[in-house]
Amino acid sequence: MGAYQPPDPSGKKPSSTNPGYFLSKPVCTWLACGFLSLALFHLLCCSPASTQQAVFSHLLQYINNTYSFVASVPEGGKSCNYSEGKWVWAPGHARRYNATECNVKESHDCIRNGRPDTGYLDWRWQPEGCPLPAFDARAFLSAVRGKHVALIGDSMARNQAQSLACLLSAAFPYRLVYRDPYPHQNNFWRLAFPTHDVTLSFYWSPFLVRATGKPVNDSIRYNYVHLDEPGDRWGADADTIDVVVLAAGHWLLNGAVYYNGSEVIGAHNAPELNHTGVGYAWPLRTVYRTAVKRVSSGAQPRTVVLVTFSPAHFEGNRVDSPTACTKMEPYKEGEKEMPWIFKEVRGIVHDEARAAKAANGDGGAVRIEVLDVTKLAAMRPDGHPGVYMNRDPFAHGVQDKMLSDCLHFCLPGPVDTFNEILLQLLRKRR
Template identity: 80%
Template sequence: MGAYKPLDPHILKPSSTNRGYFLSKPICTWLACGFLCLAALHLLCCSPAGTRQAVFSPLRQYINNTYSFVSSVPEQGKSCNYSEGRWVWAPGHARRYNGTECNVKKSHDCIRNGRTDTRYLDWRWQPAGCPLPAFDANAFLSAVRGKHVAFIGDSMARNQAQSLACLLTAAFPYRLVYRDPGRNKYNFWRLAFPTHDVTVSYYWNPFLVRATGKAEDDSIRYNYVHLDEPGDRWGADADTIDVAVLSASHWLLNGGVYYNGSEVIGAHNAGELNHTGVGYAWPLRMAYRTAVQRLSSGRPRTVVLATFSPSHFEGSTAFNATACTKKEPYKEGERDLGWIDKEMRDIVYDEAKAAKARSGDGSAVSIEVLDVTTLAAMRPDGHPSVYMIRDPFANGAQEKMMSDCLHFCLPGPVDTFNEILLQLLRKRR
């Protein structure tokens, strides 16, 4: 076919001498539009649900694919934007499991550690314009039947992975396939759910790409990060992964020395090493890009990029018993996102969009964004704070008390991440 040529409007202009019309063409056009509107209204109001779904689903899909990237999920025939909304009071909504019974990291098991204020469990995320269904373990396992779901990334990826493990094991039988021994037991583990032939894994890899130094041994001062290579462990297993949830950001802010092959490209927060400063944004882009490229070959799969989950340290210190003691979520408009929060979120969207463009429309790899930045930023009340340890005030308040104002208690607000993840996966089906 030749190049597209616009139609000449003069060819379509009706002749003023044509007497063959009972009604003028403009009137006919308006009548036709009115008839179509009435037909659509009849379908919406009077036809069975199955008919409505069959007629309008392709149109919704076209609109979603054309005008929105990944920030919405379908909800009863309409688009549901889960990334913006508010927390509403819903007593008991988040009391879904016992963190001790599902072996969460002890520093996140707030109730076990003596936190008596449990109002943080009584809130539900209300997205803009539609409800977000409570997590349904059977629906999740059915959506990923026969698949390997892998969380790859930093401690927020682990926080979400443990949340999912608890939500699923509270409802279905499981077996522990593997867990790293000793102090690293939370850094790599795998669970199997035989009723649905589902495997859930977590890979500790705070830069997504291969990193040595502090990421492996906290006594080492710097991270040495190879931006051109995926993480060793998950990279070796990548061809077995059907759903990958990637989450990395906070360690990029901390910085490291960055490599391409054996060549040092630059560094961030390592001024005394006399390397070129590269900041945190560009390395974050490259880390996501390398990870997504590794997951864009081989089997069909869904790759989910999670956005930045902000911390709530008051006074910028973790050695303070009052670092995060707020008892309720922020209200809409009460506190704006910081510019770093926005930039980190935007980078994830940019890389997801670029990955989708590279793979093309016919790709077997689906790219999604799990946008949790706003809903997480509004939950300063959901962190362990000083309840990282058991009975922190047993000997009275100390001058210096370590507080965790980044991760969330389990159960807690991070369970909402998995409510949204479920809707993304159901959308892909």
């Protein structure tokens, strides 16, 4: 249909000519479409694959950003719920960076380590009732311009932090501010993105609060956890952090000896020490409360994001089996029941987020969000390094005992979706 023209007062039929133009507008439009079609045909037939991928990835990104909307997480009052959905086939969706170039932990660099199947990179998360745009580095840095973003927690927090660093550094220049001097440790690092004056940090703090013993020295058998004190390093920097992402759970399930001040108040999974058993749920609630209280102090506006539990996918009774996690596709809806303990840990995070929101008030300086990744992570048994946590694991044949990583995700991989959702949370209006 042509453009609307108001009725001519003279009663004459509106003119279809365009004085001043050599060709009419409809003809120009058809010619433009023809040239565009020829250009696309030439691109598809005659251009290198790398050129095609670059052009079409930018085109798809533009379409995603133009025709999608920012919706809220559960309890936000809108229809979008990123925690529920399904994985849909999307060839190339997760192929956004080279993990070797962005210095990820070597055991997560699955392609470098020789993993032959890359189908785990061809899926995207489709939430119920809304689109989830592909990660946009410019949009993320714009959303946190001038701010210090810190991910704090266990090795899954590190997995997500390295994913975020790779997604951003693939698109924008960065400067390494600090990294642990010990190779392969990756317990603390900080990057600066000067184009947007953004600082990105990771703090290893598997209990969120101060912990000694095994978290510091792996040869020590027990974890000694001080529930009333935030982690030393991040606690000292907390007043400089504007966006805080907290993730814990796995270490609390494993157990520890828990302290309040200098007094032992109980333990979990340490029966030989003869301490009162306190389970894992109460300590998990407590460490989140201690951490949120520390980052909520003062009048500085902050965003605090609590990440839910990301389950492991070990199959069988041995973590050193070469077949501990070999599935090559995501689970379909209803294919695999999630263990009740993972549901409980997920619920605890939501409970603590609600309590923190109530304590800080809707109009307070601290904004509390939940990044609920439990279901989408639980459905991705195919995304782990498995035996490809080591380089060329089958170079000497199949061994009876081969360590597998069925907890963390390959980079790039499903964990990039955590940061796609994080971006939407940060862009959401309060």
